[in-house]
Amino acid sequence: MTVSFTLNGGRVTSAAAAMARLLDVLRDEFDLTGAKEGCGEGECGACTVLLDGDPVCACLVPLGQVEGRTVLSVEGLARGAELAPVQRALLDGGGIQCGACTPGVALSAQAHLERCAQPTRSSVNEALAGNICRCTGYERITRSVLAAAQCEDRCAKSGPDASPSDAPAGAAIEEDLSAADLSKKILIAGGTDLLAAGPAAWDRFRAGGEVLDLSKMRDLRGIGLVAERVEIGAAVTFAELRRHPLVREHLPMLAQVAGLIGSHQIQNRATIGGNMANASPAGDSLPVLLALGAEVVIGDGENERCVPYAQFHTGYRQTVLTAGELILRLSLPLPGEGQHWFLRKVGTRAAQAISKVLLAACFELRDGIVVGARLAAGSVAATPVLLDQAAAVCIGQRPQEELARRAATQARLEVKPMDDLRSSARYRSHVLGRLVRRGIMSLR
Ligand SMILES: Cc1cc2nc3c(=O)[nH]c(=O)nc-3n(C[C@@H](O)[C@@H](O)[C@H](O)COP(=O)(O)OP(=O)(O)OC[C@H]3O[C@@H](n4cnc5c(N)ncnc54)[C@H](O)[C@@H]3O)c2cc1C
Ligand code: FES
Ligand code: FES
Structure with missing residues (x-):
């Protein structure tokens, strides 16, 4: 089985395992060594690449999840021989230090400049919070990015063709819920907990290959108003929650907590269902869901049941989920007057x-x-x-x-x-x- 995607503007195919880390594929197969391995756990941001324009940690992205998508590494940021405005500004402003984290910084900054109409000091600092540079020098980096924000062509897409590829999505990892025997699968959504679990977990993936990609299931993805309640699919990411108008209007506390999860790189991948299923007592969305009086809809591909969220966690890292069950969606009441x-x-x-x-x-x-x-x-x-x-x-x-x-x-x-x-x-x-x-x- 192969995985096809757009890399720095060109179509590529990889025969690596679906659960191979994108970071390893970029470095070992495509010889793109700009993305570095600092921590391998999503903490440092040295491996940052843009996935469909969003910064993500390549150390936490399995190859199978980039099928049909667009990846930009630092090697694709320059326009031919000419550096992108953000690279030029980092160079001119001395925001580079030893250079190890600079590719990740440049890509996070590029994404921010493309997404944010009026970057400010605080928005830049927040956007770069997931790029932890051991050389420090944060002030010069911030100033450089603000200088790049003044360039008229700061947003121009880099690479010869950065449009999404036309490859059919989802060939590499199974995605049909009804056809899957869930009890035999490793369920993956954003992978931020699963891949951060380290080499032992990756070996399990490589050996098993029995992976079900929840991020590709339409039933787990939407946010909508249903009978005076807000319904949120389990595979909705924290970045989506943070931005969604319904959530911002009716459940601002949920939008706010989404912005407190890790960094932008983590929020772009981590899902609310994964946060609940991981069941860490430090999971930040969990108390918010309790306070909001959420209900959880659980399913096994055939049947569904609804559980008050207050009954979902049964002990340390334990939940009411049984083998073969997954979280489908959340249902939250609209806030009342006062x-x-x-x-x-x-x-x-x-x-x-x-x-x-x-x-x-x-x-x-x-x-x-x-x-x-x-x-x-x-x-x-x-x-x-x-x-x-x-x-x-x-x-x-x-x-x-x-x-x-x-x-x-x-x-x-x-x-x-x-x-x-x-x-x-x-x-x-x-x-x-x-x-x-x-x-x-x-x-x-
Ligand atoms: C650097 C870093 C910083 C972080 N910072 C924070 C933080 O500040 N606050 C915080 O709360 N969390 C934080 N996290 C953890 C957070 O990213 C995860 O808990 C995330 O929400 C899990 O979602 P996921 O989609 O990535 O899950 P995955 O890693 O894909 O899966 C996690 C587990 O949940 C299971 N699972 C996923 N979806 C479902 C589902 N729908 N039904 C049943 N089981 C499911 C998987 O099988 C797996 O066992 C951080 C993680 C990293 C790496
Ligand atoms: S290597 Fe540190 S975040 Fe990926
Ligand atoms: S540039 Fe040297 S550690 Fe960040």
């Missing part, structure tokens, strides 16, 4: 940081009185926790200091935080109390 929300993620830095604590809360207020409350926290127990008792304390009360203090104390009693590399249990408990207090005081 609803307020509060979201805070506390980590070591703003981007690319696993949460130490995350609090998501929805409150309903009538005449200044709390008449509804759902608070949920992440990274403070083996599963994301719905803080039922803290919510109960709020009902019928005015959001004042005394209430905030009582709810914070109650919330701390409802969780069982752990000591680990990122934080201590004591710190997590303390921060959770502060966040609950702040959430309630934000209602005043």
Whole structure:
């Protein structure tokens, strides 16, 4: 089986395994060594390439998922002998250092310049947050990209022909849900957890080859309004959630948390269904889904069942999914009148940081009185926790200091935080109390 795609403007075919990493294929088969392997886990961005114009980490993309798509590596960025404006600006502005991460920086910057009508210092910094350069020199990089933003031809597509290829999509990895025996398959969506699991996982893929690509299933992909509820396919990415007008209008807390997941490279690939199925207590979307009162539709190719999301996580990294089942979609109620929300993620830095604590809360207020409350926290127990008792304390009360203090104390009693590399249990408990207090005081 071969995989065909457009690479730097030309049609190419690879006979490598469908689960081979795009990074290895580019470097070993096509001799394109601009994309570097820094971490192999999606953290550093040195392997960044553009997939259909979006920055992704080539170390986390299986070859089979580029079938019929367009890949741009740094080798395709220049226009013949002439450097692209962003490359020229990095060179002129000294935003290059030792050069190891520069190809990834240039491609992330190029994508941002093409997508953002008016790049600013903060939008550039956010767009480059997934390119962690060990030489530092961030200021010069930012200045160089802002200088490139002034060039009239900054957006001109590079390479001889960067239009999507006409190859039929989906030949390399199976995609027909009804025909698949799910219990025998490795399910892959964005691959950000699966491929970050390292060489042991890749060996399993190479040996097994029994892979089902959820990202190609139309049933798992859409976002829509159905009977006064927002339905979101499990294979919707965080980048899509972040941008989608329905989500931004009705579920702004979900759009906001999508922007807190990893970097742009990760958001362009990671799916909400994968975040739920991976079931890490630090999964950032999970407390938000709890606070929003989501329901999960689960299926096995023939039958469907609907489970309140509050019952989905059954233990550390465990869910109600049985062998052969997958998450099809989420269903979320539209917010009612007088609803307020509060979201805070506390980590070591703003981007690319696993949460130490995350609090998501929805409150309903009538005449200044709390008449509804759902608070949920992440990274403070083996599963994301719905803080039922803290919510109960709020009902019928005015959001004042005394209430905030009582709810914070109650919330701390409802969780069982752990000591680990990122934080201590004591710190997590303390921060959770502060966040609950702040959430309630934000209602005043
Ligand atoms: C560098 C980096 C930074 C990150 N930062 C964050 C962060 O800040 N916050 C955060 O919450 N997460 C973070 N993550 C993890 C996040 O990317 C994943 O949890 C992601 O959401 C998983 O989705 P995916 O589509 O990539 O899943 P995949 O890797 O494709 O799959 C993950 C698991 O879920 C299963 N699966 C996928 N979809 C389904 C489905 N529909 N039904 C049943 N099973 C399914 C797969 O079989 C697999 O076992 C980060 C990851 C990386 C590599
Ligand atoms: S090698 Fe570091 S993100 Fe891919
Ligand atoms: S350019 Fe040297 S480590 Fe980034």
